[in-house]
Structure formats: structure tokens, C-alpha cells
Amino acid sequence: MFPVALMSVFHATRIPASIRHHQQFPRCTGGSPMNIFSRYPLRITIPALLLTMAILRGAVSYQTYNTAGVKLVEKQGVDFVDEIMMRNQVHMNATLRIEDMERLKKEVALLSQSADNGEVTMVVDEKKRIVSASNPAWEGHPLAMSDISAEGKQLTTNLFDARVSTPKRKIIFSRDKQIIYAVAPLFFGGDPARIGLLYHEYGMQPLKASWQKTLHREVFFVFSLSLAIVMFLLFFLYVVLFRRARRVCETINRFGLGENTARSQLGGADELAVISTALDKMLDLQVAAEKQIRDQTLLLRQLTDGLPVLIAYVDQDACFRFINQEFENWFYLKPEQIIGRQACELFGEKNYREISSHLTQALSGKTAEYEGAIPIDNGSLRQFHATLLPHFENGSGVQGCFLLAQDITQLKQDQEQIRKAKEQWELTFDSILDEIITVQDKDFRILQANKAASVFFDLPRDEIVGRRCHELFREDDVPCSECPAYAVLQEGKTHAAELYHERLKKTFWVTMSPMVSENGKFYGLVHSAKDITEFKQLEQKLRQSQKMEAIGALAGGIAHDFNNILTPILGYSELIAGILPNSSPERGMAQEIEKAGRRAKELVKQILTFSRQGEQQRQLLQIHLIIKEALKLPRSSIPTTIAIHQNVVDCGMVLADPTQVHQVLMNLCTNAYSAMREKG
Structure with a gap:
């Protein structure tokens, strides 16, 4: 868990607060001074955008109004021409009915003057001869001799060629829509068969020119109004927005340069004031966060320097970026001599080749562990165990790795001492050949066994360990009822008992001792079983010998007493046999008594010999x-x-x-x- 916690703290403090103005708070300044839009984005871009919109609005309005106005002027011109043609057609028909040519000329002259734009007006009879015209030189000449445009001639020709009894007025525009051509039928002498025409050209240039002037005045007014609005908005933005925004920007610059107390503190309830309030709160949080980062950095330094573990951080280029005090103690170097240097440069090519594969593995995203040794001042070696933990950045893969190395020199020495002690203990444990010694848990399951147990049961030690004691000794699933283990478990003291094994026909002296720590925690039982069958036999023989000795002592006492009894019997039997004659039957009886006494004496002598001690x-x-x-x-x-x-x-x-x-x-x-x- 320690490496994971160290990685999280290191990740949280990896950007020092002293460089915040370089990485977190760029200054509110533009780029190159020649780029005015990037230097003053708000006070120039916004008005320029508004002015551009005003110009575009004027252009669009001009185009829209111009198109609509031209169409309106053209319609008004057509309506005007149609109106004057209709009135003059009526007047001229009345004049032609009475064939008053002077009056007709006046009416043509009057129509030409009303146009006031130099257009052509003429009356043509049924023979296509000009009767009256605005240009007196044309009078009396054929229509084809006039200087009217081809479009006008075509219009008159179409009227004469029309196969209708009553032709109608017709008005058309020239191709460039600058002239209106109009024709109206006239009846000479009131005869419907004598159909002539009234031809009139009306120029649209004056009307359109007048409309263009009006349109220009309106567009200029709109543009002037838009420009005034833009200037007003520029002034308003400068007073309300730009100046206050500059204050906010200056606050950010001052804070980025390390002035922690810099705040904008704009009053009001507008959006910029809300932004200012949010910025001030953010700066307060940033100051608090930086203080927390500094505290965590100090805590990390104190933590890593206080641990008896070498800790370092290596980036993707195998350069050291962080070390703790233990690293300095191991290599006798200052931080400035280590930070920024590559591992191959610091350790040397030979030592680097030994760890390069582990470092490559960690930088590829896999944890690596290895053990090694480095020389120290007294000429000995410092043995260590190193772990390389990859450092992952969210979405960016492996950024480096953490190196954690622990000095295991004393551990190795302790392990060697433990190994020797264990080996010595096992030799001692196995050297006890006359006792079967096992270490058992509270369920009588064997945890360890000596060599004597392996020899006695004729089983490898691995097959003995794990089995229960009663399963081996008695081949039974139930523990022995007379086993002293129950008393040991209840009282916590050593107990011993003599147990006879029916199947083996052997007697064992069983001793059970508890394994208890200093604080009273129970670990298991030490079971010792010694085969005392031969000892019991010797003991029985000793008892028999003691009995025989007691019997011998008793027999010796009896023999002495019996000797005392036999002495007079033998003496008197010899005297009687000596006194009696040889032929006397009593002499033979006396001699038999003497023989029996002597046999008894020999028997007593043998008893005394058997019971004699010394x-x-x-x-x-x-x-x-x-x-x-x-x-x-x-x-x-x-x-x-x-x-x-x-x-x-x-x-x-x-x-x-x-x-x-x-x-x-x-x-x-x-x-x-x-x-x-x-x-x-």
C-alpha cells in the first residue's frame, strides 16, 4: 500500500507552486505589437465587427431597395405613359375625326413637351406616312425614314400588321429598360378602316436618376446612423466593459507573477462583475490549493526522507527527477549532482547494464523487482531489494517510474543466522534417536517430526507432516483416551504418561508440553514418545532379582536355623549307630536317619551357597x-x-x-x- 500512497501524493504535488505563473496563469498580453487584433481583441474587434455589420447592412439594403425602387419606377413610368397615351388617343381621335391638322400638331407638340426628356412623338396615317411629329423634319415622310430605334419600328410594324379590327395600345421597354415605347391606334376621319397610330417614346433616365439620388441619401443616412451607433457602443464598451475587463486582466497578471493578494473586486451586478467575483473566488481557491500543495510537498519530503527506503523518480528518458535523503546517503551525492542526470551516467555502464532490463520493463508499464549489491566505504557490499513501479498519466501512458530500494544487508545476515540456527536446530532435533518427537497443533495434526519418527514409522517426513498423531500410532480416527494432551490443553502445563501399544506390543513414555508465547498465546504441542519396552523388561528382571535376593536372604536365615536343628539330629544319630551293634535293626534305622540328615545338610549347604552375598x-x-x-x-x-x-x-x-x-x-x-x- 505504501507505493500506491506515495504515487498518489507525488502525482498531486508534481507541479510546484513557484512556477504557476509560467504554466497556469499566462499573462493577459497580446502577441506581436504589429497584430492589433490580437493585442486589443475586444476594443477593436467588436467595434470593427459592428462597423462591418453596418456596412454589410447598408450594402444589402442598398441592393434590396435599389432593385425594388427600379421596379417601382418602371411600373410608375409604364402607368404614366399608359395614362397619357390613353388621354391623347381620345383627344387625337376627336381631332382626326374633324381632320383638324393644326390642332393635331399642337397636341403632338404638347405631348412632346410634357415628356421633357427629348423623346420622340409622332402620328402615322394608315399609309405609314408621318403626319405630325415632334421633329418637324419627319412630317410627310414614310415611317421607315424616321430615326426611331429598331425596337420602336418593330412595335409600329406589329401594330399595322395586326389582323384585328380594333388594335389596342401597346407599351414595351427597350432592352436596357431606359426607354418606354408606346403605340396607340388612331382612326383618321372617323373611318375605322383608316387605322393609323400614335407613337411615343418616354425616357426613364430622369426618373431613375431621381430615385438613385433619393436612395443614396437614405443609404448615407442609415450608414451615418450605424456609425453613430458603433461609436456610441465603442464608448459604452470602453466605459462599461473594456476598462473593467482590463482590470480583471491586470489582476490575473499580478497573481501570475506571484502577488497572492491580487483581486479585481469589481462592483455591480452585471456579467463582468459576476465573472470578477468568480475569478476572485477561484484565486482564493488557488491560493488555498497551492498552500495545500506546498504542505503536501513538505509532507512528502518529510515522509520520504524519514523512511529507511531509497525513493527516486525516473522519467521516460531514464533521468532522475526526484530523490529522497536515503538516496543521497547511499551514493554520497547532493541532489544537484543527481537530479537531471541519466541512470547510465550515474551508475556507470557496467552497473547500468545490470538494471537496464528492469528499468525498460518498468517504463513499458510493468512492475519490476530485483536484488543487487553496491559497494560502500568500508569495503563491504550493501545488499538491496529494488522495486520499479510504472507511473501512468491519465490518457498519456507511462510517464516514468518510481524506484523503491530497501537495504536488506542486515536482513540477509539475519536470514543466514536463522538458516544456520534452523539447520542446527534440525540437526539437534534429528540427533535425538531414542525418542519420537513431533510438533502438533491443537487438533493433534503433526507440523514437524524428527528423524526418529521417520525411522520408526518407516515413512518419509513429508508423509508424516499433516497427519494426526493417533492416525500414525494407533491407525485410529479417535485420539487416545489416556493421552496427556487433554490435560495439557486444559491446564497449559507439561504432562506425561506411560502408554502401552497393543498392536506393537510396546510401552511408551509419552510427554506433552505446550508451546506458549510470552503473552500467553498458544502455538501448539510438543509430543515426545520414548520406547521404554526394554527398560520395562529390565525393570521386571530387577524386581525378580530383588525378589530372588529377598528369597535368598530368607533361605539363608532358614538354612542357619535348619543347620542348628540338623546338628543334634546328626550327632545323636551317629552316637546311636555307634552304640548299637551291627546286627541290631535299630542300628540300620539310626544310620538311615544319619543319611537323611546328611542329605538335609547338603541341601542346606546348597541353599546357603545360593543365598550367600559378598x-x-x-x-x-x-x-x-x-x-x-x-x-x-x-x-x-x-x-x-x-x-x-x-x-x-x-x-x-x-x-x-x-x-x-x-x-x-x-x-x-x-x-x-x-x-x-x-x-x-
């Missing part, structure tokens, strides 16, 4: 005589179903203790009798 005294003796004498004693105690056959030869003189030889023979006879179990 130091061994070896002497020359004939051992075959001792054997024959010893075989007489067990005869009385052995059942008659068992026969004793003797084949004793003279083996010469032997240096031995007669008592011990007698005891050996008695033991052999006793063992032979016990083996036969009274069956013979």
Missing part, C-alpha cells in the same frame, strides 16, 4: 562338581513332568567364583523351566 572371590575349582551340586537344588521345585538329564564331564580346574557359577546355573534352570511352562 564380594566375588575367584578361586581354583572343579566346575563339574559345582554343576552337579547346583542341579540337585532345582529338582525339588521343578514339576515331575520335567526331567533333568545330566551329561557333565570333568573339564579340569577353573578360576571362578563358585557362588556366581552356582547362581548362573540356577538362572539357566529357572529360564528353562519358565520356557517349558510346566508341560515338560
Whole structure:
């Protein structure tokens, strides 16, 4: 968890507050002084935009109004020409009915004067001869001789060529729409068959010129009004917006240069005041955030410098960007001698080759761990364990890696001591060959076993570990009822008991001791089982020997008393036999009493020999005589179903203790009798 926490704190403090005016708060200044729009974006761009919009508005209005006005002028011209043609047609028809040519000329002259634009007016009879015209030179000449335009001639020709009884007035524009051509039928002498025409040309230039002047005045007025509005908006923006915005911008510049108390503090309730208030709050938050970052940076420095772990940060170019105090202590270098240098430059080519693969792995996004050693001043090596953790930036991949290295020299030494102690303990544990020692948990599951246990159960140690004690000893799923482990678990003290194994026919002395820490926490049980079968047999033999010794002592006392009894019997039997004559039957009885007494004396002598105690005294003796004498004693105690056959030869003189030889023979006879179990 420590590397993850370190990465998060380092990431939060990786931009120092001292460089905020270079990275977070660019100054509110323009670019090149020649670029006026980037230097003064608001006070020039906005008015220029408004002025451009006003010009575009005037241009669009001019085009729109001009098109609509021309159409209106043209319509008015057509209506005007149609009106005068209709009135003059009526007047001239009345004049032609009475054939008053002078009056007709006056009317033509009057029509020409009303136009006042130099256009042509003429009356043509049914023979296409000009009767009257605005140009007197044309009078009396054919229509084709006149100087009217081709469009006018075509219009008159169309009227004459029309195959209708009553032709109608017709008005058309010239191709450039600068002249209106109009014709109207006239009836000469009131005869409908004599159809002539009134031809009139009306120029539109004066009307259109007048309209253009009016339009120019209106467009100029609109443009002047728009320009006035732009100037007013410029003044308004300068007073209300630009000046206050400049104050906000200056506040940002001052804050970016390190003046933490710089605030705009604009009054009012407009949008710029709201922005100013929000900016001031943001600056307050920024100051607080920078203080927090400084505190976190200091905390990070104190934390990393206080840890007995080497900590460093390496960027993608394998350059060191951050180190702690432990790094300086390891390499005996100052931070300015490390920061910015590449790993190969700092460690050397040889040492760098040993770690380059791990560094490449970390910079590719995978955690790397390795162990190594570096020399120190006293000529020894500092062993360390290093971990390289990749540093990921959101959306930018791996930006570098964190190096965490811990000095494990003492750990390695401790591990070596522990290994030696463990090896020594295992040797000691396994050197106890006469006891089966196991370490068990509270469920009697074996955790460790010595070599004697492996030999006793004829199983590898791995197969013993994990099995329960009663499963190995008794091949039973239920623990032994007489096992002292229950008492140990209840009382927490060592208990021992003698257990007999029915299947193995062996007796074990079982000792159970609790494994308890200093604070009383229970860890397990130490189970020791020693095979005491042979010891029990020796103990039984000792008891038998003690019994035999007691019996011998008792027999010795009885033999002395019996000797005291036999002494008068033998004495008096010898006296009686000596007194009685040889032929006397009583003499034979006395002699039998003497023989029986002597046999009893020999028997007592053997008992005394068996029960005699003292130091061994070896002497020359004939051992075959001792054997024959010893075989007489067990005869009385052995059942008659068992026969004793003797084949004793003279083996010469032997240096031995007669008592011990007698005891050996008695033991052999006793063992032979016990083996036969009274069956013979």
C-alpha cells in the first residue's frame, strides 16, 4: 500500500507552486505589437465587427431597395405613359375625326413637351406616312425614314400588321429598360378602316436618376446612423466593459507573477462583475490549493526522507527527477549532482547494464523487482531489494517510474543466522534417536517430526507432516483416551504418561508440553514418545532379582536355623549307630536317619551357597562338581513332568567364583523351566 500512497501524493504535488505563473496563469498580453487584433481583441474587434455589420447592412439594403425602387419606377413610368397615351388617343381621335391638322400638331407638340426628356412623338396615317411629329423634319415622310430605334419600328410594324379590327395600345421597354415605347391606334376621319397610330417614346433616365439620388441619401443616412451607433457602443464598451475587463486582466497578471493578494473586486451586478467575483473566488481557491500543495510537498519530503527506503523518480528518458535523503546517503551525492542526470551516467555502464532490463520493463508499464549489491566505504557490499513501479498519466501512458530500494544487508545476515540456527536446530532435533518427537497443533495434526519418527514409522517426513498423531500410532480416527494432551490443553502445563501399544506390543513414555508465547498465546504441542519396552523388561528382571535376593536372604536365615536343628539330629544319630551293634535293626534305622540328615545338610549347604552375598572371590575349582551340586537344588521345585538329564564331564580346574557359577546355573534352570511352562 505504501507505493500506491506515495504515487498518489507525488502525482498531486508534481507541479510546484513557484512556477504557476509560467504554466497556469499566462499573462493577459497580446502577441506581436504589429497584430492589433490580437493585442486589443475586444476594443477593436467588436467595434470593427459592428462597423462591418453596418456596412454589410447598408450594402444589402442598398441592393434590396435599389432593385425594388427600379421596379417601382418602371411600373410608375409604364402607368404614366399608359395614362397619357390613353388621354391623347381620345383627344387625337376627336381631332382626326374633324381632320383638324393644326390642332393635331399642337397636341403632338404638347405631348412632346410634357415628356421633357427629348423623346420622340409622332402620328402615322394608315399609309405609314408621318403626319405630325415632334421633329418637324419627319412630317410627310414614310415611317421607315424616321430615326426611331429598331425596337420602336418593330412595335409600329406589329401594330399595322395586326389582323384585328380594333388594335389596342401597346407599351414595351427597350432592352436596357431606359426607354418606354408606346403605340396607340388612331382612326383618321372617323373611318375605322383608316387605322393609323400614335407613337411615343418616354425616357426613364430622369426618373431613375431621381430615385438613385433619393436612395443614396437614405443609404448615407442609415450608414451615418450605424456609425453613430458603433461609436456610441465603442464608448459604452470602453466605459462599461473594456476598462473593467482590463482590470480583471491586470489582476490575473499580478497573481501570475506571484502577488497572492491580487483581486479585481469589481462592483455591480452585471456579467463582468459576476465573472470578477468568480475569478476572485477561484484565486482564493488557488491560493488555498497551492498552500495545500506546498504542505503536501513538505509532507512528502518529510515522509520520504524519514523512511529507511531509497525513493527516486525516473522519467521516460531514464533521468532522475526526484530523490529522497536515503538516496543521497547511499551514493554520497547532493541532489544537484543527481537530479537531471541519466541512470547510465550515474551508475556507470557496467552497473547500468545490470538494471537496464528492469528499468525498460518498468517504463513499458510493468512492475519490476530485483536484488543487487553496491559497494560502500568500508569495503563491504550493501545488499538491496529494488522495486520499479510504472507511473501512468491519465490518457498519456507511462510517464516514468518510481524506484523503491530497501537495504536488506542486515536482513540477509539475519536470514543466514536463522538458516544456520534452523539447520542446527534440525540437526539437534534429528540427533535425538531414542525418542519420537513431533510438533502438533491443537487438533493433534503433526507440523514437524524428527528423524526418529521417520525411522520408526518407516515413512518419509513429508508423509508424516499433516497427519494426526493417533492416525500414525494407533491407525485410529479417535485420539487416545489416556493421552496427556487433554490435560495439557486444559491446564497449559507439561504432562506425561506411560502408554502401552497393543498392536506393537510396546510401552511408551509419552510427554506433552505446550508451546506458549510470552503473552500467553498458544502455538501448539510438543509430543515426545520414548520406547521404554526394554527398560520395562529390565525393570521386571530387577524386581525378580530383588525378589530372588529377598528369597535368598530368607533361605539363608532358614538354612542357619535348619543347620542348628540338623546338628543334634546328626550327632545323636551317629552316637546311636555307634552304640548299637551291627546286627541290631535299630542300628540300620539310626544310620538311615544319619543319611537323611546328611542329605538335609547338603541341601542346606546348597541353599546357603545360593543365598550367600559378598564380594566375588575367584578361586581354583572343579566346575563339574559345582554343576552337579547346583542341579540337585532345582529338582525339588521343578514339576515331575520335567526331567533333568545330566551329561557333565570333568573339564579340569577353573578360576571362578563358585557362588556366581552356582547362581548362573540356577538362572539357566529357572529360564528353562519358565520356557517349558510346566508341560515338560
